[in-house]
Amino acid sequence: MSTFSFISETAWRCASCNKELHPRKVNVEYMGSVFNVELMVCPVCGFVLIPENLALGKMLEVEQLLEDK
Amino acid sequence: MEQQQLRKLEATCIQEESPQCSAACPIHIDVRAFMACLAGKDWRGARRVLDRTMPFADIVGRICDEPCRQACKRSEIGDPLAVHRLERFCVTTQPMVLRSPRLPAKGGSVAVIGSGLAAMTAALDLARKGRTAVMLTSDEQIGGSLRQYAEEMLPAQVLAVGVETLYSYGVILHFGCSLNQEFLATVRQDHDAVFLDRDCRGLATLAVDCTQPDPVTLAIGLDGCFAGGGSTANGFSVMKQVEDGRRAALSIERYLQKVSLTAQREREGVCPTRLFTQIAGIPPLSEVLPADPAAGYTAREAVAEAARCIQCECMECVKQCAFLQEFNDYPKRLVRKIYNNEAIVQGTRTANKMINSCMLCGQCTVICPHDFPLNTVCRTTRANMVASATMPPSAHEFALQDMEFSLGTFAALARHQPGRDSSRLLFFPGCQLAGSAPQTVEQTYLHLTRHLDGGVGLMLGCCGIPAHWSGRQELFHRTMQTLVAEVGRLGDPLIVTACSSCYTVFKEFAPQLTVQSLWQLLDKMELPANAAAPPQPMAIHDPCTVRHEPQIRASVRNIIKKIGISTEEHPYAGELTDCCGYGGLMQFANVPLGEKAARAKARRSECDGLAYCAMCRDNMAATGRRVAHLLDYLFPAASRQDPLLRPNPGFSGRHENRARLKQHLLTTLWQEEPPMNPAHKEIKLVIAPQLMELLDKRHILEDDIRKVIGQAEQSGRRLVDPENGHFLASYRPVRVTYWVEYQPGRQGFIVHNAYSHRMILPGEAK
Numbered sequence: 001m002s003t004f005s006f007i008s009e010t011a012w013r014c015a016s017c018n019k020e021l022h023p024r025k026v027n028v029e030y031m032g033s034v035f036n037v038e039l040m041v042c043p044v045c046g047f048v049l050i051p052e053n054l055a056l057g058k059m060l061e062v063e064q065l066l067e068d069k
Numbered sequence: 070m071e072q073q074q075l076r077k078l079e080a081t082c083i084q085e086e087s088p089q090c091s092a093a094c095p096i097h098i099d100v101r102a103f104m105a106c107l108a109g110k111d112w113r114g115a116r117r118v119l120d121r122t123m124p125f126a127d128i129v130g131r132i133c134d135e136p137c138r139q140a141c142k143r144s145e146i147g148d149p150l151a152v153h154r155l156e157r158f159c160v161t162t163q164p165m166v167l168r169s170p171r172l173p174a175k176g177g178s179v180a181v182i183g184s185g186l187a188a189m190t191a192a193l194d195l196a197r198k199g200r201t202a203v204m205l206t207s208d209e210q211i212g213g214s215l216r217q218y219a220e221e222m223l224p225a226q227v228l229a230v231g232v233e234t235l236y237s238y239g240v241i242l243h244f245g246c247s248l249n250q251e252f253l254a255t256v257r258q259d260h261d262a263v264f265l266d267r268d269c270r271g272l273a274t275l276a277v278d279c280t281q282p283d284p285v286t287l288a289i290g291l292d293g294c295f296a297g298g299g300s301t302a303n304g305f306s307v308m309k310q311v312e313d314g315r316r317a318a319l320s321i322e323r324y325l326q327k328v329s330l331t332a333q334r335e336r337e338g339v340c341p342t343r344l345f346t347q348i349a350g351i352p353p354l355s356e357v358l359p360a361d362p363a364a365g366y367t368a369r370e371a372v373a374e375a376a377r378c379i380q381c382e383c384m385e386c387v388k389q390c391a392f393l394q395e396f397n398d399y400p401k402r403l404v405r406k407i408y409n410n411e412a413i414v415q416g417t418r419t420a421n422k423m424i425n426s427c428m429l430c431g432q433c434t435v436i437c438p439h440d441f442p443l444n445t446v447c448r449t450t451r452a453n454m455v456a457s458a459t460m461p462p463s464a465h466e467f468a469l470q471d472m473e474f475s476l477g478t479f480a481a482l483a484r485h486q487p488g489r490d491s492s493r494l495l496f497f498p499g500c501q502l503a504g505s506a507p508q509t510v511e512q513t514y515l516h517l518t519r520h521l522d523g524g525v526g527l528m529l530g531c532c533g534i535p536a537h538w539s540g541r542q543e544l545f546h547r548t549m550q551t552l553v554a555e556v557g558r559l560g561d562p563l564i565v566t567a568c569s570s571c572y573t574v575f576k577e578f579a580p581q582l583t584v585q586s587l588w589q590l591l592d593k594m595e596l597p598a599n600a601a602a603p604p605q606p607m608a609i610h611d612p613c614t615v616r617h618e619p620q621i622r623a624s625v626r627n628i629i630k631k632i633g634i635s636t637e638e639h640p641y642a643g644e645l646t647d648c649c650g651y652g653g654l655m656q657f658a659n660v661p662l663g664e665k666a667a668r669a670k671a672r673r674s675e676c677d678g679l680a681y682c683a684m685c686r687d688n689m690a691a692t693g694r695r696v697a698h699l700l701d702y703l704f705p706a707a708s709r710q711d712p713l714l715r716p717n718p719g720f721s722g723r724h725e726n727r728a729r730l731k732q733h734l735l736t737t738l739w740q741e742e743p744p745m746n747p748a749h750k751e752i753k754l755v756i757a758p759q760l761m762e763l764l765d766k767r768h769i770l771e772d773d774i775r776k777v778i779g780q781a782e783q784s785g786r787r788l789v790d791p792e793n794g795h796f797l798a799s800y801r802p803v804r805v806t807y808w809v810e811y812q813p814g815r816q817g818f819i820v821h822n823a824y825s826h827r828m829i830l831p832g833e834a835k
């Protein structure tokens with residue numbers, strides 16, 4: 001499985017762990033398809049950040065593609 | 070969709086039928102395209118159109134007797150197009166662009182007796198098909214009767230080019246043959262088929278009767294012999310020569326292939342066409358005459374004349390429908406796409422979005438000269454998609470959740486009139502009016518209870534049309550059954566609907582219920598004394614669901630008149646009215662198109678708008694249009710502000726309004742305890758109006774935001790931006806993950822942004 005990377009520097013920090021976010025590969029899933037993507041994640045608790053431009057851009061595109069499959 | 074059904078539907082849309090000109094042309098020259106090229110000064114393009122279909126275009130273009138002209142649609146609004154003069158302009162100024170290919174030789178030798186235009190055409194067509202064509206003529210030159218044209222009409226040099234053309238395709242020419250009694254027998258022995266051009270001197274000496282060829286095949290009494298061309302009772306027609314030559318070549322080709330000579334030849338030659346072209350509104354124009362008739366058109370004159378062509382086509386439905394315009398296609402092609410989409414087993418179904426973008430409003434069916442039922446096609450296709458689990462989940466989920474809310478504990482209600490235990494009538498305002506103008510619902514209900522006997526019950530809920538529109542058959546039937554049972558529990562009173570969608574749904578799907586529109590009822594009642602009419606004239610915006618309800622439309626107009634509102638009718642009212650974008654749940658499946666449709670409906674009139682469907686009203690208001698609901702004027706006490714300026718409540722606002730309406734009526738009218746709110750309801754939000762609008766487009770409710778914040782504040786799981794102290798948190802209540810950027814404030818949580826996605830993150834429930 002190929003990994004797509006959506007990491008970019010971010011001002012968001014994990015509030016409960018008080019940690020900066022770091023790039024990490026995680027699995028996201030929709031309509032039975034699993035994608036391995038690199039996202040910004042809290043290294044302690046694993047909170048995954050989905051920024052607005054990703055949610056409304058690439059992610060939406062893939063969602064709609066999968067819905068039409 | 071079955072293939073047979075597809076064929077039937079395709080035949081219903083006549084957009085692809087030939088324009089009158091091409092249908093009347095014996096060889097179906099694409100006159101419309103020819104005119105478009107000339108009007109756009111595309112000289113090569115114009116010549117290409119002729120070269121594609123017209124044999125010996127240099128010759129025929131100069132002398133064509135334009136049988137298409139008398140059929141031209143332009144003659145109904147001015148003069149018909151001067152087709153021949155334009156053809157002449159084209160072939161005299163632009164040399165050949167397209168030379169038809171010659172297929173590889175495939176055997177079969179055909180004799181063509183005579184050398185008129187019919188013989189020339191037959192020989193050329195057969196040679197192009199790869200047959201050996203041998204022209205045998207008693208003449209010394211080709212052309213037959215064409216040689217009688219004056220030199221300036223048809224120069225000898227141009228006829229000579231015709232000979233070159235025949236040679237270049239490998240036609241063998243024998244001049245000076247002596248036609249006698251034995252001639253035909255010898256020719257028939259040497260060749261597989263024979264064409265006799267009746268425009269040929271000496272044909273009478275042959276031992277054969279060529280006077281009555283079969284009109285379809287041109288076959289004569291002798292096997293393998295065909296005849297055509299020459300003069301008829303109507304004289305000598307150039308295009309008749311071409312038609313016969315081409316028809317004979319086709320017959321001979323079939324004869325050589327040993328296939329049916331007659332099958333499927335209806336569309337050859339002059340044929341009828343069903344194309345409809347609207348000419349109302351096109352200004353009449355008379356023919357452009359050349360300043361020098363002998364010289365013919367100058368380029369400028371030709372362009373001006375060709376520009377008179379109305380480019381005949383139907384497209385009547387497309388001209389009015391925002392959906393068809395958006396997908397830039399007419400129904401014939403769309404049903405094909407729908408059919409193909411359904412047939413896809415593996416791969417991307419590219420037509421899903423289109424299928425979910427029709428408003429199911431039926432305007433096209435009314436406009437179409439053949440009543441094309443695109444709404445039915447799209448709706449049944451949606452049901453099929455749901456049944457086969459190929460419906461994209463995101464298309465209608467939000468709207469269906471909205472419906473669920475309207476039917477749920479916090480919004481739905483069914484009661485007899487306070488203090489009574491039976492109802493003669495049951496007021497059903499519908500989910501959208503309750504969401505848009507709850508106070509108006511209350512006022513209307515009170516008015517009905519005060520002025521009608523026998524008890525007026527109230528039912529808040531939803532008729533289930535979103536389920537129907539989205540193809541959720543089962544959900545729809547379940548909803549309808551529950552509703553019918555509930556009405557039965559109240560003693561089957563007469564249902565009075567404020568929304569015409571509810572009215573049509575009940576009428577169509579619950580025939581056991583008795584239904585009346587609020588408007589018809591009000592029309593027969595005394596109207597509220599304080600009904601207030603604005604001074605300016607207004608434009609009525611009929612909802613699409615009254616398209617086939619003339620009585621409701623008439624009642625509405627009566628009421629409007631009685632309360633003294635002056636109106637200005639516009640053409641897209643009544644039967645032709647547009648949908649506001651809510652129909653078919655289009656505005657949910659295609660948000661940007663929803664806005665376009667609302668805008669298109671709003672733009673039908675310059676006057677202030679007057680709607681009588683809550684969704685029409687709100688959707689048009691959202692585009693910035695000054696538009697009121699008729700009930701706003703009938704019950705002015707309900708709203709202190711100018712009804713024309715009442716903002717679109719948005720989806721969150723509608724939820725809120727429905728819940729408050731139930732709460733308020735339960736406590737004030739029935740003295741009952743309202744249902745308890747869930748804990749997250751207590752969370753106060755501060756949202757700027759602009760962000761509110763954006764959230765509406767993103768289909769994010771305030772309630773979703775409350776859930777995210779409630780969850781984040783409770784668990785502490787959130788991100789923080791140390792620069793500005795904003796938090797960012799996410800929560801997935803069911804199938805959508807919502808993200809909210811917020812900050813605690815004095816009046817409540819200040820919301821800075823919110824967005825969502827459907828992808829499931831690690832740790833989220835599926």
Ligand code: SF4
Pocket residue numbers: 088089090091100101104140141142143150377378379380381
């Ligand atoms: S107006 Fe143009 S397209 Fe229509 S019939 Fe005449 S030439 Fe043909």
Ligand code: SF4
Pocket residue numbers: 390391392393426427428429430431432433434443444648
């Ligand atoms: S939106 Fe209405 S007018 Fe347009 S195609 Fe659909 S049913 Fe026809």
Ligand code: SF4
Pocket residue numbers: 081082083084383384385386387399400401433436437438439440441
């Ligand atoms: S109105 Fe529309 S559906 Fe009907 S024939 Fe014309 S293009 Fe086709």
Ligand SMILES: [Zn+2]
Pocket residue numbers: 014015016017018019042043044045046047
């Ligand atoms: Zn953390």
